[in-house]
Amino acid sequence: MKLSIIIVNYNVCYFLEQALLSVRKAAERLGQPVEVFVVDNNSADNSVAMVRTRFPEVILLENHDNPGFSKANNQALRQATGQYQLLLNPDTLVEEDVFRRCCAFMDEHPHCGGLGVQMLDGQGKFLPESKRGLPTPRVAFYKIFGLAWLFPRSRTFGRYHLGFLDPSQPHKVAVLSGAYMLLRKVALDQVGLLDEDYFMYGEDIDLSYRLTQGGWQNWYFPAARIIHYKGESTKRTSVNYVFVFYRAMAIFAQKHFAPGRAGLFTKLINLAIWLRASAAVSQRLATRAAPVLLDAALLYAGMAALKVYWEATFKYEPTPFPPQYMLVAVPAYLVVWLAATWLSGGYDRSMRASRVVRGILVGTVLISAASNFLDSWRFSKALILLGGAWAVVALVGRRLLWHWLRHGHLRLSEPRTKMLATVGSATESQRVRLLLTAARVPASVVGYIAPVGAGPAVPTRDYLGELSQLPALVRLYDLDELVFCGKDLSTSQIIDLMLGLPTRPEVAYKILPADSQYIIGSSRKNAPGDYYTSAPALRLYQPAQRRSKRRLDLVASLVLLVAAPLLLCVQRRPAGLLPHIWQVLVGQRSWVGLRYTPGAMGQAILSPADTAYAPATLSAAARQRLEFLYAKNYEPETDLRVLWRGWRQLGGV
Structure with a gap:
């Protein structure tokens, strides 16, 4: 067996x-025996059925929980027999010659224990993590505090991503990326498999370091290219990512550095965790809270102006309102x-002015009604009504202005x-049209650009030109996206x-794999991958349903808070009722x-x-199937039925 490929x-x-389709083509081009493993960590998105149906040649290992990246890879590595063994992320797309070129390089360099390739994001931009240095305390300090970002090509500050090395030339490097990590079986047998102390992240750094400590070389090989839809499996802007990633760095330091250096590194990592976690939380809150x-600022300014106007014009007593x-x-x-x-x-995200008007109207009625019961806080019904009118004008006006600036209408x-x-x-262009229509994507398909020699004998209305004309056609039609x-x-x-x-102009790229129902891509380097599909969306996650669910909660x-004194007497777990009410x-x-x-454990x-x-x-599969049907066909009445039937379990099941 020349090559074993392992995808978790x-x-x-x-x-x-898409990854398996590209692996199939590249394996055929290699021309030598290849085995492919897929280790599924208890996915709930039909992955297992898809692999069985479309890729019968794949060796499928099914886990009934999520043991993490390292353990799952090791499951397949223990069965793999290839001379070379490749760890490959599922959110990748490999070139047809990747395996042939990489195996040839390994054959020619017998001291190469691990090999990485040139990785590009979904927009075709080079990913700097294709080549990395060892994260010593000094290198980590430069990265954490932004010096590596400010001086990426510096030999002093840019050592984390080795920005001073030419990305178009092969180089010996310290660390390979786990997204594409080709390993020599002999070297792996010598230094050991992935360290299972790492749940996710850090295991590639650890293994790369052990290879070099064992006398092997790690190489960056840019003649082989892959697309890596960075961040799809894990959301890199999340607080959870920050904690998992930097804690993995701490494990690495404690394992491989001397006690003094490990202690310094651990302190640095703990500082980085809180800095990056705070930044991630702040960024997320700022993004959500900004509108x-x-x-609120527009409403407050308007209410202040209305107050001054009312005091000067209509107030019977020429005295200001109290502070x-x-x-x-x-x-x-x-x-x-x-x-x-x-x-x-x-x-x-998609809203109508009528929703704003309805919300302000309901709010104005509630404020007016509440003021009737609070004599000491009853100031002016007229100002409440005028404030409601201003709220409609300000909120709708702000949205119209923003929408016009962004979308032009x-x-x-x-x-x-x-x-x-x-x-x-x-033919494929027509299939793209059908998928976009089924997925309700707001796109106008201008036409198709045919490969050289594949254009129609007689030009049609949809035919734009050949590939050689692509840059000019992008500018001519001001295209936003290519599939x-x-x-x-x-x-x-x-x-x-x-x-x-x-x-x-900036153009987004997506790919429709052969015979697939997914159009796949990524709009930005650090954004997770996305896709268009004709598969029905789950109602539970649609904005209107989420709002209804929140109101019901x-x-x-x-x-339940009012009825708590009675409910506590009949709960199976009384101690959990009040904490649950607060959490909801x-x-x-x-x-x-x-x-x-x-992925949703503990949320409900x-x-x-x-x-x-x-x-x-009920088996685990039956429970998940019931939950899938609940999410697919969600109605608020379903929640009421479940609450009615499970009222004794509100403190905990």
């Missing part, structure tokens, strides 16, 4: 399919107006239509086209949802599977 998958069925804060009006009453009005707007859908419910073209045959048809183009051709296209929590009120959990689906207190017939006898 977790809930990225759409990328796994609300801007609306508590602007300090307490108006902020309370803003909270009610903005909360009602959010609950009515005024902050959805004032139809709030309609994003800017993408100008899109396909690169491939007329490459994998059935008509090789991966090498697709990569060459990405690299050869102009960077302005809030109302149910308030009712603050948005940490939901009363009903997914408890047994991987009750699952539809908990109130099914004989729940104790």
Whole structure:
């Protein structure tokens, strides 16, 4: 066996399919025996069924939990028999000649224990982690505090990504990327498999270091290229990523550095964890809160102007309102107006002006009604009504202005239509159209650009030109997106086209693999991959349903809080009831949802599977299937039924 390929998958069925199609082509080009392993870490997205149906040649290992990246790879490495053994991420696309070129390089360099390749993101841009240095305390310090980012080509500060080395030339490097890590079996037998102390991240650094300590060389080999949709399997901007990544660095330091250096490194890592985690939380909060804060500022400024105008023009007594009006009453009005707007859908990605108007109207009625019961805080009904009118004008006006600046029109419910073209045959272009229509993607397909010699004998309305004209056609039609048809183009051709296209105007790239129902791509270097598919979306995750679910959770929590003295007497786990009510009120959990689906553990207190017939006898697969049906066909009435049936389990199942 010349080559063993190992792919660990977790809930990225759409990328796994494309990766395996590219692996199949590259294995054929190698011309020597190849075995392919897929280790699935309990995915819930039909990955296992897809592999069985489309890739019968693959050796499939199914885990019934998620043991982590290292353990899953080791499962296959213990069975693999290839002279060379490749660890490959599922969110990758390999060129047809990658395996042939890499194996030839390894054959020619008998001291090479590990090999990495040139990695490009979904936009064709070079990924600096293709070649890395050892993260010593000094190198880590430069990276953590931004010096590596400021001086990427410096031999002093740029050692983490070795930015001073020419990415077009092969080099000996310290660290290889686990996204594509070709290993010599003899070397692996000598230094050992992946360290299973690492759940995810750090295991590639650890193994690379052990290879060099064992006398082997690690090489960066740019003559072989892959696309890596960086960040798909894990969201790199999340706080969880920060903790997992930097804790992996701490494990590496404690294992391989001298006690003094390891202690310094650990302190540095702990500082980095809190700095990066704080930055990630701040960035996420700022992104989510910015529209609300801007609306609040507009409303507050308007209410201040209305107050001055009312005092000067209509107030019977020429005295100003007391300070508590602007300090307490108006902020309370803003909270009610903005909360009602959010609950009515005024902050959805795709929204309508009517939702904002409805939210402000409901908020104004609530404020007016509440003021009747608070004599000491009753200032002016007219100002409340005028404030509501200003809120409508300000919030709708702000959205219209932003939408016009971003999309060039004032139809709030309609994003800017993408100008899109396909690169491939007329048949595949038509398939792209059908998939985009089924997926309801707001795109106008201008036409298709055919491979050289594959254009129609008689030009048709949809035919734009040949590949040699692609850069000019992108500019001519001001294209926003290109879809490459994998059935008509090789991966090498697709990569060459990405690299050869102009960077302005900015064009997004996606790929339709052969016979696939997914159009796959990534819009930015550090963004997770995305895809278009005709598969039905789960109702549970649609904005309107999520809002309804949140409203139901809030109302149910308030009712349960009032009824808590009675409910505590009949709960199976009374101690959990009040903490659960608080967690739902603050948005940490939901009363009903997914408890047994991987990736959603602990988010819900009750699952539809908990109130099914004989729940104790249900298998894990049956529970996940019930939760999938719940998410697919979600209705608020379902939550009410589950709460009614499981009212004794609200403190815990």
